[in-house]
Amino acid sequence: MPAEASPLGFRQRPVKPLLEVDRLRKSFPHASTAAVERVSLALGEGELLALLGPSGCGKTTTLRMIGGFETPDEGTITFDGHDITGLPPEARGIGFVFQDYALFPHLSVLDNVRFGLRKLPRAQARSRAEEMLKLVGLSDLGRRRPHQLSGGQQQRVALARALAVAPQLILLDEPFSNLDAKMRIETRQEVRRLLKSTGSAGILVTHDQEEALALADRIAVMDGGRIVQLGTPDEIYRNPVSEFVANFIGRSNIVSGRAEGMNVHTPFGDLPMTRAANGSVSLAVRPEQIMLEADPNGAAVIVGREFRGHDQIYWVSKDETCFVVISGPGQDHPDGTRVNMRICDCVVPLT
């Protein structure tokens, strides 16, 4: 369902949007389908939005159109009350942090941050750049060159440079992709804290659902050039609109059922649903919504498990279907254990 037609999308529209993107379309020469199709979204002041989706779904093209690096075939972009659709990047007042940070290798860290402040008097530019380096925790490294920094430190310099001009909006294209797993987790919390402390709104492009869930206030899930769902991380996780979203954000088991209003008959018994439906439905059931009870006569059998310390993942076979189940500590079922499966909580009917 396109976001503009989605009740979730409307309910979440910021009262006074800082940015409004209306039905953007972009196709590239020799391509059979558009890279971006009817993309609409609104962003409030200080809000963080993630554009999330698989490779090639149109995230970067959407971001580049908002930044002015790509011209839309159709649609409009309104920023701070002005139509900026035809303006070049430098006239938009929007900050950009590129995937490769795009720092100037021959300039010191301090001069990289000072670069965007060229129009200010020299002393003022220097003090603002120093202030920004302090904000990102790099005060001691101002004299180094970019190649003398770690990936995470370079990322923070790029962010300090973009934030130095106090943009109302900053665009981040896969900003953590060059960092190792541990650094990514630390840096994304740092970036969220920085953006919240400066009050800048942000749009982040990522294909990493964990990153989007951890960093963003709202997530636009994209597939095939379109936004397929727009909502808070909690809404998208608990109430995915389609099998694609249910499987892209976390894991889901798909179960068939016959729906009647807010209830559904399933092989696991009658269950409540998160929203009304009628007739044959596919249902998304999260791994943590399934309870396992050991029973020598149980209809299911554990065929695999992965110990993860704070919880365990089980693969459970029932009627030639394999389910994934996550259970908390204290539940220890060896491979081959016969079990009964019970679904607790509401299940989600999918489109």
Ligand SMILES: Nc1ncnc2c1ncn2[C@@H]1O[C@H](COP(=O)(O)OP(=O)(O)OP(=O)(O)O)[C@@H](O)[C@H]1O
């Ligand atoms: N300059 C270009 N010329 C031709 N086709 C392009 C160009 N830029 C992007 N595309 C195509 O447009 C589609 C969307 O690309 P885009 O980079 O926006 O996707 P993405 O979701 O950001 O993917 P990734 O996560 O891999 O960066 C893809 O099919 C891509 O091949």
